[in-house]
Amino acid sequence: MHVYQRLLRPLLFRFDPEYVHRLVLRAGQMAGSIAPGRAALQSLHGYEHASLRTQLAGLNFANPVGLPAGFDKNGIAPQALAAIGFGLIDIGSVSLLPSAGNPLRPRLFRLPADDGIMVYYGVPNDGIECVARRLATLRLQVPLGLSLVETNTGVPASVDSVIAELVAAARVARKVSDYRVLNLNCPNSGGGFSHFDDPAHLRALLQAMQEVEREGRVFLRMSPPRDPALIDTLLDAIDPFPFVKGIGFYMFPADLATRLKTPLVARERMRGSFSGPANRVATEEAIRQWYARIDRSRLVLIGVGGIFSAEDAYRSIRLGASLVQVYTALIYRGPGVVGEIKRGLVRLLARDGLASVAEAVGVDCPQGRREY
Ligand SMILES: Cc1cc2nc3c(=O)[nH]c(=O)nc-3n(C[C@H](O)[C@H](O)[C@H](O)COP(=O)(O)O)c2cc1C
Known part of the structure; x- marks a missing residue:
């Protein structure tokens, strides 16, 4: 990690961020496609421990530290990502139709003073058919998710057409992924607007999704409202659909x-x-608020947003996240951050006398929860 921060990062940060993103993916694709490349990544970054193993939604995760959508949008380098030790990998977001994303450049900006990135990609991707072909022959040990989003056409689409698109994309995605993530934030409007903030629209989406996902696994990705009454109405909309x-x-x-x-x-x-x-x-506030309200017998939370260290991941887990995901930390700390978070989690669990991540989930959740 220090090598990355001292040597590699200063070099990479001299170039346009979108160019570097493509370059790193290409390097990952090359390293991941050959056995010695995967073995080298594994010996540098791989780390496993029994206390990190988690089973949920009918899937076995070797560890709870995942990669969220947006890094590997087109399924270029999943083997390299598995080799550096992620416990789950989300590919995408992918839309039914290919999209070039937002036309205005640049679309990525670094904020080094904040260890941050400003993202204006507008979900460019090759489209679900092409990405599915790329993933079809892959045999990964790590659960693989496909994040699905409406096609960025530059203009907002009607709810009905977004629903139809997402269902059609899920139909293809199901064949090549262990779970689907529905990215409910509209790329055509930005700022977090979503048709599916309206519980009636969310229910309509899930109703339509049943056709494809009745026996499947779906995670929802949303910009969380804070009003407890609205959270409850959204959860009520999800309740009849066990595939969520x-x-x-x-x-x-x-x-x-x-x-x-x-x-x-x-x-x-x-x-x-x-x-x-x-x-x-x-992020932590959202986990705290939602964990008190979800039906824990059937839903889990994924902590994502600003996690850079084992301490950050552990706090999210103790507040109620069963899995966490890291992206920007990868840019600022390098691939070694995945192993570092995992090692730190093992240490923190042992310090607190907890045998597994599952035992730590929600221990800091305030008393009281919604009854189901
Ligand atoms: C360059 C970039 C592209 C992203 N693209 C997507 C995307 O296509 N779909 C999505 O759901 N999230 C996307 N995200 C959001 C990430 O999945 C994640 O939620 C966000 O980066 C917060 O996590 P972090 O603080 O660990 O980076 C993107 C993020 C970045 C930095």
């Missing part, structure tokens, strides 16, 4: 600007949504 196994969040904290060190003049030259540690407080 969990919820992950996409954070757009209202007080973000007050947490950033990057000067406003610099930020005014950027666009998009922020990823980085400044989102972590909001």
